Amino acid sequence: MTDDVIQLLTPDGDLVQHPDYPLDVDADLLRRLYRDIVLTRRTDIESTALQRTGELGLWCPVLGQEGAQVGAGHAMRPSDYGFTTYREVGLFHVRGVDPVDLLHLYRGVSHASWDPQRVGLGLFTIVIGSHALHSVGYAMGIQRDGADEAVLSCFGDGATSTGDVHEAMVFATAFHAPVVFFVQNNQWAISVPVARQTRASLARRAAGYGMPSVRIDGNDVLASLAVTRALLDRARDGSGPAFIEAVTYRRGPHTTSDDPTRYRDESELQHWEALDPLDRLRRHMVKTGALDEAFVVDVDAEADALGVRVREAIRGMEDPDPLGMFDHVYAEPHPQVTADRAAMSAYLAAGEAS
């Protein structure tokens, strides 16, 4: 294989169809993609602002990676299932996660961010790499159910070094599971460059397991959509797992606690800003007349409304009842938890009494 990336949309906004990954592109599709990127970006900006004002404990910015994520989200069928990291804000949005639910986790009132059954996305785990195995197990379940579904498993370049991601590829190929691994190589794992994780392109890992892989321009929403859809279809058809490396860049800090100036030359930013996924989509839509003024105004208004709703919901949020922390440790009653809850309840009562 070569390390060339597949690109359907040039930075100048020209559409160049790829023979292997044809895509029907109409104004409606372009508008939906545009809208989802804009709203994802707004969620990102609002969340960072809420963290800065102390309303959230932490936030993981997504700036720069929305194209890869929104494209992949549109490639999934509602019946498909996804596993992600904390950073797939674009995918959360496309799957219908309410940003307010998402922020419960960063507010510190809950470990969970949404109802996995409803949105068809597993709750993300913060332990890097481990969910890749959950993806494969879920896909093995789909196989056993004989269902016409597939799993999209998203992780970062740093995660590829973990033993769990390796074991996930071993199990996926050994059992021919309907799963597509979607790696966003955003060049950094906190302060560690991707060169510390691998000397070869990450896409080359797949061949060692007997699985096809494709390297895409991760700032090209159309390439992400076309390639991910093709490989999910292939997985659903029983042709087994596949691997995608989306080459992109994390333009923000790793999290709101991070200080990228300590480890990277901000001049990298200019290079990647020029490749911004939203700008290139906008250019294409302008060229093709798919971007009328009214639509832009609508989407901006929708984004503003989203921002207001998120701000108000989070700012007003009360701390939970202390005893709530004892709920759901087990599905069936556990005497130790019951006893500890009772003791805490009595202790709190005594405190109020005195």
Next chain:
Amino acid sequence: MTDDVIQLLTPDGDLVQHPDYPLDVDADLLRRLYRDIVLTRRTDIESTALQRTGELGLWCPVLGQEGAQVGAGHAMRPSDYGFTTYREVGLFHVRGVDPVDLLHLYRGVSHASWDPQRVGLGLFTIVIGSHALHSVGYAMGIQRDGADEAVLSCFGDGATSTGDVHEAMVFATAFHAPVVFFVQNNQWAISVPVARQTRASLARRAAGYGMPSVRIDGNDVLASLAVTRALLDRARDGSGPAFIEAVTYRRGPHTTSDDPTRYRDESELQHWEALDPLDRLRRHMVKTGALDEAFVVDVDAEADALGVRVREAIRGMEDPDPLGMFDHVYAEPHPQVTADRAAMSAYLAAGEAS
């Protein structure tokens, strides 16, 4: 890459030099290899016999893999270092491990089998795959010492599925460590065929990390010697890690506790018996006149003597002093161990008294 294996010695015993891995072959070398394979085989046979008669708790037969191991052992320099599994009996022998020391572990009197400093082999760990990381760390130490040494890291086909072996390849390539991974694909991990560990040849894994790999006929002692030597030289020269897949077969049971008839068709055996590493070496030596009667008699006598020595040393072996189990838990005194040892000592004394 292709999946063809590199072979220098055909099953009929003809030497076919390989352009990339030239090897000076003289009668002396052939005799040394012959002798080492014969003695390895005798150690294997004696150990199985000692287990059958209850003198050992367990034994891991090596029959069929001696060519790969003895070749690799001869490829190492005395100053190089090796890490192995329990099954590298041929390598133990070439590095000068006394079989009697080795059997202390299977006798149950010690967890260790030899002095790692003296033989330049790390003690094997029974936890599959984990020593691959120790190999890389040791090689990173060689780098920091600026020493002209390299590490040979041996493991099996099953081990390649473990997260640790993956992480070992990640670290080895990330740091360009002087280590050669030597996988003996003996087709089985206890009862699990290699097809359950991978759909592609194991040799293909290496490219995904940006590391060269070579697939060799694992029953060809000369191919193992030539290829391993070339890649160890390359590692010593600072050209980084490499990967070897030696395609061979475990003709015996996994261990003396195993019953292969439950999971594999013994007809496979005939195919591999015809490829026996010793037979093929013997044929070549006969053809080239390197195998004179006197030498054969010598080696057999040496093997007989080895057998007698091992039998006598193991049969006579006393159980260790119970208090010995408290030694070396820590390098520096630890009060809890000291207290537990004292309590046991008092308990034993009281027992003898009463």
Next chain:
Amino acid sequence: MTSMTMVQALNAGLRRAMDNDPKVLLMGEDIGPLGGVFRVTDGLQKDFGEDRVIDAPLAESGIVGTAVGLAMRGYRPVLEIQFDGFVYPAFDQIVTMVAKHHYRSGGITTMPIVIRIPYGGGIGAVEHHSESPEAYFAHTPGLRVLTPADAAEAYVTIQQAIASDDPVIYLEPKRRYWDRAEVDDVSPISGSPWTSRVLRTGADVTLVAYGPMVRTCLEAADAASEDGVECSVIDLRSLSPLDLGPVVDDVRSTGRCIVVHEAPVVLGVGAEVAATVTEQCFFRLEAPVARVGGAYIPYPPNRYEQHYLPDVDRVLDAIDQVTAP
């Protein structure tokens, strides 16, 4: 009633669970054609097929991690870890995912996973094949921990573990695998496995054990009885939750308690038993709760194990100490 070894009882229990629920599947290394190194899954792949009895690649984290995904999809995976010493590569998946996911999901996603682990020493094995890791799991909220003491227990509790919607670490005392018992394999499964069992009552000393040490304590109680010391013997059976009620009740009458296990005494289950029993029987105890268990050393080479492992004599010695005037 059928006479079975513990291995046969586990095999029969797994078979019955698979017959009753098509969502139950088994995964592990060498559990297919080989039937597991201890033959606990003997014949099950032949009867239930490769989709329900899965020979896994050699990767414990992979086995447990994929089971988490299977559970999310509605399956009830029953995993075999080949030996105690090989569970650690899966430790991360067990403590960060299996134990916490139901809590993390706010009760939406259950983790009905059973992780079977042959554990403990006494069989003359090589390193990593004789360990007792139970304290690691019992200290981890979110997990349940069960360990059967005999074949009859194994037959019932393996099915109850599989039926539980919570994850269960199921520790099988491998040295008792070949002990026989009469197993009721016809009656419907009843009762709760999360309670301790009073196997014998005596006025003088309360012996507390679980798994492999239950038989040892019963034998010690017989021997002590001949010397006129009467012991109660209580099998904890469940290490999470720990059901110490029956122990406390018994100690209130005996005033003396000894807890026995193979694992190191330091921070072993015995420490929790001693601390809790002391809290609840403080004014009834005639002597401090005694702990008989492993020394603070790694499991030694097997020629030492007869001295390392608690046995009848060590329990009798402890009985002498707690009953000394």
Next chain:
Amino acid sequence: MTSMTMVQALNAGLRRAMDNDPKVLLMGEDIGPLGGVFRVTDGLQKDFGEDRVIDAPLAESGIVGTAVGLAMRGYRPVLEIQFDGFVYPAFDQIVTMVAKHHYRSGGITTMPIVIRIPYGGGIGAVEHHSESPEAYFAHTPGLRVLTPADAAEAYVTIQQAIASDDPVIYLEPKRRYWDRAEVDDVSPISGSPWTSRVLRTGADVTLVAYGPMVRTCLEAADAASEDGVECSVIDLRSLSPLDLGPVVDDVRSTGRCIVVHEAPVVLGVGAEVAATVTEQCFFRLEAPVARVGGAYIPYPPNRYEQHYLPDVDRVLDAIDQVTAP
């Protein structure tokens, strides 16, 4: 004497250890240019180079496993695990290799590895960033476990941990990272870190703690004193070995003991302290040893942590209970 935060003290201690011994090297995620997420290694890569301050790939088992090989080669690796909740992928290497290799080798090969882990809660972090895994390590023979209570302790004990020929799990109470203390960074390092420290003596109750809870207990002792209850406060400092001699001596005079930690009470270090102290002070105890610690639940979302974590009020409540007539 220099006023330093615990982060600065650790940084200075690491620097001094690296100056004194060229075999000492650091490895971990983001410890190079970033200086670690808590800045403990700030500036060290710049001064000691990339060969001695190694930014590792994202793989904890790889970090610990390669450290084992480096130790075999004669190096003294000091590893950083970014947060408590991320040590589990390395658990296998820690318990099966780091802890056991010296024993396995019959004393030939030492494992002078230090594994630094920021642990504990109280900083409003997300899941897996606030856990207290010390009991897992203290229950594992072959490991030593140290945890400093303040900056002065941190400066000295990190150097002593590095100097030890045994592996040391070095648990850093992250909520105390920014507490300041006067640090003697000129005198030669002396004394043993493997002993507990009596920080305050009082006639009525013995408070036992370590790491983050030491400050909490000192504050509780001050508050109790105002109510006329005098408490001793003992910092265990080393969790393996556990030095309970000073605790036993003090309890023999106070007759009352409370042990406090963040980790779950069940099978926590407090269980061992309670069991051992009871064994050795049986006839002197006026009340059972009380344990104040985490409930049997995973670490909750951080808006609950003020209730989950032991604080001065919870310690005072326990003091009331053990001193109740």
